[in-house]
Amino acid sequence: MIEKMSISSEARLCLALSQIQGFGLKQFHLLREQYGNPSSWRKLSFDALNQCISKPKVSSAVLDCLAQADHSLNHVSDWLKQDGCSVVCYFDSPYPEVLRQIHLAPALLYLKGNIGLLNHQNIAVVGSRKPSLQYADIAQEYAFHLAKSGMSIVSGLALGVDTKAHLGALAAQGNTIAVLATGIDRCYPAKNKDLYELIAQEGLLVSEMPMGSAPLRHNFPRRNRIVSGLSRAVLVVEAGIKSGSLITARYAIEQNRDVYAVPGSPKSLNSQGCNYLIREGARLVGSIEDLIIDLHKDLNVSGLTLKGVADSAHDEAQNVSDAAQLVLSAVGSDTISFDDLFERLEMSFEHLSEHLLELELAGLISSVSGGYQLGS
Template sequence: MSDDLAAWLRLTLVPGIGGETQRKLLAAFGLPSAIFAAGRLAVRSVAGDRADALFDFAAGEAVDRGLAWAAEDSHHIVTLADPDYPPALLGIADPPVLLYVRGDPALLSRPSLAIVGSRNATPQGRRTAADFARTLAEAGLAIVSGLALGIDAAAHRGALDAGGATIAVIGTGADRLYPARNRDLALEIAGHGAIVSEFPLGTPAVAHNFPRRNRIISGLARGVLVIEAAPESGSLITARLAGEQGREVFAIPGSIHSPLARGCHRLIRDGAKLVETARDVLEELGQAAPAAHPVAAAATPSDPPLLAALGHAPCSFDELVERTGMAPENLLAALLELELAGRLALLPGNRYQRLD
């Protein structure tokens, strides 16, 4: 088995031999060991001059490193020929030839939903992502995201808090945890879910790798839910890839005044399904909703007048003074009380947003 895995690693570690060429060679010769046994001339008939790189590159040290990594507890390298390879990825246009997995590779074959969005998410956006992930995980869906700050991290956290499964698809080597601020979260995911990368061990955080990993996020999932995205957000790349892969695309609308709502509104205009509750997603996917929690089913108290005046869009302090007619010092005290109670948040620019 180690000899076979060594050949898979050797095939994927050669610079300049991308996934398309790797798959052509596998289609022509079968397993990687057969590719190398066929010899340079035979391989050149399929790969052209790239065959020279395949046979000349000294991959021994990198292969040994990969084998040693895979020998550690909870570390796995899953190849296209492996029965644990996720079936959902086999149907996309460019499936990765192998995946480095920290955690449980069986989770990659579970029914799942991807949740993605802005790294610079609002408090409301992060709470929405966590709440949706929690409910969807309780309904049996694994939550897939990209381990980024903001919406991604909140979605992973929501799934974990529900005792559900979550999968982080990363744009670095599986031995590197990026961003550093999410290190503890990543370790928790590795212990209770799975961290997945197609990139060789040691691969640093390089900008062009992150859009590439997005096809795996969407490819693993039955659909992609976008929560807060600017017009040029990488989340829109994931949504576009989902559409190309035949996955469902969902988006949560926001305030017309919020830049982070514009990407979601564009998706909705282009045909994404508008979502207001997790039940909307579950019904579209034909997934049973979890039973309502007693707390969720209980009657909620009416909003304080200040929250009613604030509404659901960010609002400046001066606007609130006009809306409420309160003295500024009294308004500040009331806002602080609601902030400490977790019912609103202070945003950059001295704006306030409700969180419930």
């Protein structure tokens, strides 16, 4: 069971400051750069505060907040009592160093799950919300092998490539981080509620948004900068020229992260974004083996291994799980859709997806237009 987490005095103060209208990340980082840790801010005069904040009413509210001996956690206290729930601020030791390096890094992170993944070797896998069947499979397969090789998969819990990336990592019994564009107590999209709950138990949910925040349009680019900020590299799998994944790639470049892209047909609108990134200097991914070798070489990832790629198909073919055998028995030579399998087998969404991937990797079934059938 995941342990309940305490909250530092600095995080309490940052939570209180975050409630002040007009006090945002720009003001937070100006104070941090000028005066260091928040404990030093308590000694500041109104004039010193207002030099950084430049808004007298906001400066006065900040001064009053800093003068308080203790700060109420009423708006998050019930949530913090749940297993695995915590809040860390920029100054706390669990806060990831790679995220501290980005422009306007989040002052606060709301977390649920395995907090240790914040400082793991992470790679972001992002792409289209409506990928083609082929590239959806690539996203899930690559995430599976990357997780097997020792990396954690970071994505945004969106439909499409994000979902496939999370499922691939979980199918490999690896680690995955979902960065949310809502408050951490809300799941968006609602279709991914089961996946959201599974990641909370077996991976990590992350959000900088206050509790209860809705999925507003302007929150998604903010989410994307954290997806890349937590990661050592970003892999884009099928994306149109206007895809939000290109925003993530742009943030990655600004943050000095490597960007990888899976090429596609020049006739495919859904591949224009990836092809553009490659023309602009992103590294072309020809195979998962090449990607893992490149990551090992450039990121100096300790313990990264190709064994999961070289051996997994053979091993899985020899010994798929009992649950996967049950799924296999429901797939015939005629195509059967995911929805029909879901209804017939009465498995959860994420477990059925995991077992289908297991069977695909073993070469026992294949994805075809409209669903799945026996054989490769």
